[in-house]
Amino acid sequence: MGFDVGSVLTKMSMVSASDHTSVVSMNLFVALLCACIVIGHLLEENRWMNESITALAIGLCTGIVILLTSGGKSSHLLVFSEDLFFIYLLPPIIFNAGFQVKKKQFFRNFMTIMLFGAVGTLISFAIISVGAINFFKKMNIGSLETGDFLAIGAIFSATDSVCTLQVLNQDETPLLYSLVFGEGVVNDATSVVLFNAIQSFDLNHINSSIVLQFIGNFLYLFIASTLLGVVAGLLSAYIIKKLYFGRHSTDREVAIMILMAYLSYMLAELFYLSGILTVFFCGIVMSHYTWHNVTESSRITTKHAFATLSFVAEIFIFLYVGMDALDIEKWRFVSDSPGKSVGVSSIILGLILVGRAAFVFPLSFLSNLTKKSPCDKIGIKQQVTIWWAGLMRGAVSMALAYNQFTRSGHTQLRVNAIMITSTITVVLFSTVVFGLMTKPLVRLLLPSPKHLNRMLSSEPTTPKSFTVPLLGNGQDSESDLGGHNVPRPTSLRMLLTTPSHTVHYYWRKFDNAFMRPVFGGRGFVPFVPGSPTEQSVHQWQ
Amino acid sequence: MGFDVGSVLTKMSMVSASDHTSVVSMNLFVALLCACIVIGHLLEENRWMNESITALAIGLCTGIVILLTSGGKSSHLLVFSEDLFFIYLLPPIIFNAGFQVKKKQFFRNFMTIMLFGAVGTLISFAIISVGAINFFKKMNIGSLETGDFLAIGAIFSATDSVCTLQVLNQDETPLLYSLVFGEGVVNDATSVVLFNAIQSFDLNHINSSIVLQFIGNFLYLFIASTLLGVVAGLLSAYIIKKLYFGRHSTDREVAIMILMAYLSYMLAELFYLSGILTVFFCGIVMSHYTWHNVTESSRITTKHAFATLSFVAEIFIFLYVGMDALDIEKWRFVSDSPGKSVGVSSIILGLILVGRAAFVFPLSFLSNLTKKSPCDKIGIKQQVTIWWAGLMRGAVSMALAYNQFTRSGHTQLRVNAIMITSTITVVLFSTVVFGLMTKPLVRLLLPSPKHLNRMLSSEPTTPKSFTVPLLGNGQDSESDLGGHNVPRPTSLRMLLTTPSHTVHYYWRKFDNAFMRPVFGGRGFVPFVPGSPTEQSVHQWQ
Numbered sequence A, B: 001m002g003f004d005v006g007s008v009l010t011k012m013s014m015v016s017a018s019d020h021t022s023v024v025s026m027n028l029f030v031a032l033l034c035a036c037i038v039i040g041h042l043l044e045e046n047r048w049m050n051e052s053i054t055a056l057a058i059g060l061c062t063g064i065v066i067l068l069t070s071g072g073k074s075s076h077l078l079v080f081s082e083d084l085f086f087i088y089l090l091p092p093i094i095f096n097a098g099f100q101v102k103k104k105q106f107f108r109n110f111m112t113i114m115l116f117g118a119v120g121t122l123i124s125f126a127i128i129s130v131g132a133i134n135f136f137k138k139m140n141i142g143s144l145e146t147g148d149f150l151a152i153g154a155i156f157s158a159t160d161s162v163c164t165l166q167v168l169n170q171d172e173t174p175l176l177y178s179l180v181f182g183e184g185v186v187n188d189a190t191s192v193v194l195f196n197a198i199q200s201f202d203l204n205h206i207n208s209s210i211v212l213q214f215i216g217n218f219l220y221l222f223i224a225s226t227l228l229g230v231v232a233g234l235l236s237a238y239i240i241k242k243l244y245f246g247r248h249s250t251d252r253e254v255a256i257m258i259l260m261a262y263l264s265y266m267l268a269e270l271f272y273l274s275g276i277l278t279v280f281f282c283g284i285v286m287s288h289y290t291w292h293n294v295t296e297s298s299r300i301t302t303k304h305a306f307a308t309l310s311f312v313a314e315i316f317i318f319l320y321v322g323m324d325a326l327d328i329e330k331w332r333f334v335s336d337s338p339g340k341s342v343g344v345s346s347i348i349l350g351l352i353l354v355g356r357a358a359f360v361f362p363l364s365f366l367s368n369l370t371k372k373s374p375c376d377k378i379g380i381k382q383q384v385t386i387w388w389a390g391l392m393r394g395a396v397s398m399a400l401a402y403n404q405f406t407r408s409g410h411t412q413l414r415v416n417a418i419m420i421t422s423t424i425t426v427v428l429f430s431t432v433v434f435g436l437m438t439k440p441l442v443r444l445l446l447p448s449p450k451h452l453n454r455m456l457s458s459e460p461t462t463p464k465s466f467t468v469p470l471l472g473n474g475q476d477s478e479s480d481l482g483g484h485n486v487p488r489p490t491s492l493r494m495l496l497t498t499p500s501h502t503v504h505y506y507w508r509k510f511d512n513a514f515m516r517p518v519f520g521g522r523g524f525v526p527f528v529p530g531s532p533t534e535q536s537v538h539q540w541q
Helices: A005-014 A019-042 A051-069 A082-100 A103-108 A110-139 A146-155 A161-167 A174-200 A208-243 A250-270 A275-293 A296-324 A328-334 A338-370 A380-389 A395-405 A414-445 A462-466 A470-476 A479-485 A489-497 A499-519 A532-540 B005-014 B019-042 B051-069 B082-100 B103-108 B110-139 B146-155 B161-167 B174-200 B208-243 B250-270 B275-293 B296-324 B328-334 B338-370 B380-389 B395-405 B414-445 B462-466 B470-476 B479-485 B489-497 B499-519 B532-540
Strands: none
Touching (some): A019 A296, A174 A275, A208 A499, A296 A414, B082 B174, B103 B174, B103 B275, B110 B338, B208 B275, B275 B296, B338 B380, B338 B414
């Protein structure tokens, strides 16, 4: 998927009639971002709200104001561009997710995550596509081809991992968080791969060889993307370990990490791989090796700088979606048949609910069969939460819908306009209604004694930062990694009972014997007097 | 100066024939940035090199490779755009300069800096313009109007503060650094204001009212830009102090700081002010108030994140200039008359040397007359260093030359092509030759016993970071600020002898009595147990 860096920039500039207008737009947009952060902070105590919904609401309000002041001509500051999203906004979000994810949980549930993310997305895709073919053909909304129906399936199979991250909490519900979030990342990749496959394959002659080709293509993409991310991460670790030994320089270390991560994403785009998967695994490898090779200042800086970038990109996306939702041009086409648009949106929402239920419950059952320890099994309450937390659709769906149903950012055909407005309706409805209900639902189903009011994935360690020593902050997210030499009773038992833990055990041995001495990492960075790294080695050994 | 956000993006995309080509370009560019950082680091010990020259060299080599592989068609990956430079690359560099500058030195020499930056630039502008009119009219290089000659004066009066920062060192030569760097910032603003004035005023009817209008315009721009930056900085301090009290959140704090700084720059552009001055003063105010109101993690993160951004932007610019220098289209026009191009470049270089000498030595003499203390006077060796360190011309000159002599990134008229190629020659020659000679010259003229081999403005405190406690790193650049309650003998004497120190004294009183209680700042942030802020207060009182 070679996204067009050029056209995104051209598209952004199309809105600006004059130089000064675009400066006004940028000012307004930056000011709104500030407003979102401040208002989101003020609403933090509110149990219903989260930052996504705040940004959406502010975006909608701004859209209304622009609509009124411009006399109904336009509601947006910048035209929504899927390229802006894929090239600039998504990479920091996914990279940060990989960088901050609790790796032990993630890899322990790797098979379940893959099952949900790949197989589950395919099930959801099939159900939504078949449902769309059956319902929409009866509704007479215009001529849609087979490719369009399959695209609808792919578009609405993409869960919004950004929104999910804000609703679940890594510290409170680690299993759920790693499952839902991990699924979200694999799901994003699956949807994009599916979508690209639909656009490139000849769909009028589907036979078994095309299906095999498709599966082969998918496996190639998955493995190659992952490898590229791992190689980029290891390369950054190696460069920093070898070159910077003894004379660390924070700015250069941070710059190298950011640039290498972005390079891995762009290389994946260059080779038509999944940049999302690449940058996710690059984030994981960087936090496992590179992060331990740099100075303390660099550790704190990267940890927070990546989280901040991701945070701003998330707010940017929701603000953008909210502002774009009122774009009058699209709604004009559907204003003569509002019933049909509502009907299409309702059908899609129904299909999303059914499509997700159709894989969460059966696949959870399958996953539970392989687990012997009851604490690893996914209970029915957790299944309901997983089902519900993945219902939200977000910017990925928007981006894919724009790609499929518009060509130059404008909607000319009536059926295309209906599909775009329905996508917007589904995204807004699922984010606001499902999103608002998730937090109370999680509290109802999974009451936790230490239920704190934290929302952002990157936040948990931050509030401590002024009461604990500085590096405690950094070590915190790594403590589950460092503890490998002291297996706790539960993990020791699980090691004996489940095969995935045996794999994990051999990986640890390999990691300690070969990987860490070469690429650095916890306990294998050169001795520097006064460095907490040294202390932490003693702490764990 | 309302720079066109839209056209920069359009221009960038013009190079890309297809989607994939632009992805290739971006990959190559990011990879080259990484290479510059690594190679720059490896060459750090070399007394002649600095990061600018490395990036220029790599850019030139890449340009040659592209030129050869494309069969002589093009040498650049992205068309040089003055808007990309002014909207995205310059703000982080100047903001970081304000954020990291030693404020006490800067304000102590404020009058001298203003004298050099404003009056000096005007003198240099007049000499270069008059010289250009006299020499170029005799050379028969084509039809240039009065406006073009004045523009040449403005273009070549802009010293390259980016390159200067890399050559001088804040810790070794604080007086020189603050003079040359402070002059550079004011000079940038003056050049851009001059340039815009030349483009907007009717130059065929110059009379005293236009001159008065011009001076009034300049004063308005200077004061309004400074005020805007100060207000933006104070607003960020106030927001963070009031809202985040007791429940700090690093990501939000960092995001607010970055967004407010960028907003101040964009607001200045919106109101046709000098964004450079605004963002510089915003950086100063943020480091004086806002920085003290945030958590330790935020302090370390902002300090290093801003430095990294600035560092990457600097390398980006030099790489860009190096790559663009070989653009074959421009050189084709001058290939039939190479002598003329060399002649024009030599004349301009000569005028730059004379123009700078014509204000550095007389204004230093004037400045020395007002100072009674001999340690505040600028010695002849220092004057030579100031003269030499400001000879480099850089990206600002390039950007202004492109603005004046091209309209769509291409050079159609022969005289315009000559001016562009001469600008490139002057920039390359001054950066490489004058740049290479500055470091040895500084060592020769001002030998320092503790001469260390550091190059970047932001580097000085970094290498310590693994031997001293973490916040020591942050306090380091602020220590000159905190020391105000314990005036050292020299500053006590100077307080009595020079009026500027009396102003400084009353500002301190006002700052402590009113500003800090409202906006926070060192010693006035709320008490947080375990926070080093508290310790540092005791330390200074």
